[in-house]
Amino acid sequence: MNILQMPRMIFSFSDGWDDLIRIHPSIARLFALLVLPLSLLPPAMIYYAGGRYGDVFVQGITPAQWQAAAGIFFLAELLTVPIMAWLIHLVARVNNAETNYHACFTLAAIAPVSLWLSSLTLFVPNLFFGVIVGGFGLLGSVGLIYRGVYALFAMREDIKALQMATVIASAGLFMWLILMQIVLIH
DSSP, rough: OOOOGGHHHHSSSSOOOOOOOHHOOHHHHHHHIIIIHHHHHHHHHHHHHHHHHHHGTSSSSSHHHHHHHHHHHHHHHHHHHHHHHHHHHHHHHHHTOOEEEEEEHHHHTTTHHHHHHGGGGGOOOHHHHHHHHHHHHHHHHHHHHHHHHHHHTTTOHHHHHHHHHHHHHHHHHHHHHHHHHHHHHH
16 A cells, blocks of 8 residues: 555545555554554654744643653554544444454554644644644545545445444544643643
């Protein structure tokens, strides 16, 4: 799978998805080659931005607190992907979608890619810019979830796919907000 296909995957039901289905990477491979490296981006950016200009984002937080938040955030991210895969599997079962845990994990691993990449905006010490780009990252994640439900679960009913994607995206947004609270609390 090529990460450069992600923008097409947001807007297409087949571009990139067909290759992913054909390649059928194992859960371990997805975790090692996609989840692990990309989930390092936000903590690295939190560490960098917090140490350089953390007061732009939250007043009075020391660089040591930003470092602790980055470490906790990384561990929480790694736990979030399998938890989301489990939730996706539950949603699929409730909606009588014929799928397996592998497809659910694949979706859980791909859905946050745009959010992980949006963390690169922390190179710019501007809260407004980060919020705007983070919003686009969130929209990209929602697009990946909807297209992924349709492609990975072989859905052919638009309403059912949209319903499942809405529930999954809502759960993902909730998890993302929890992760943001981890950063802000520390």
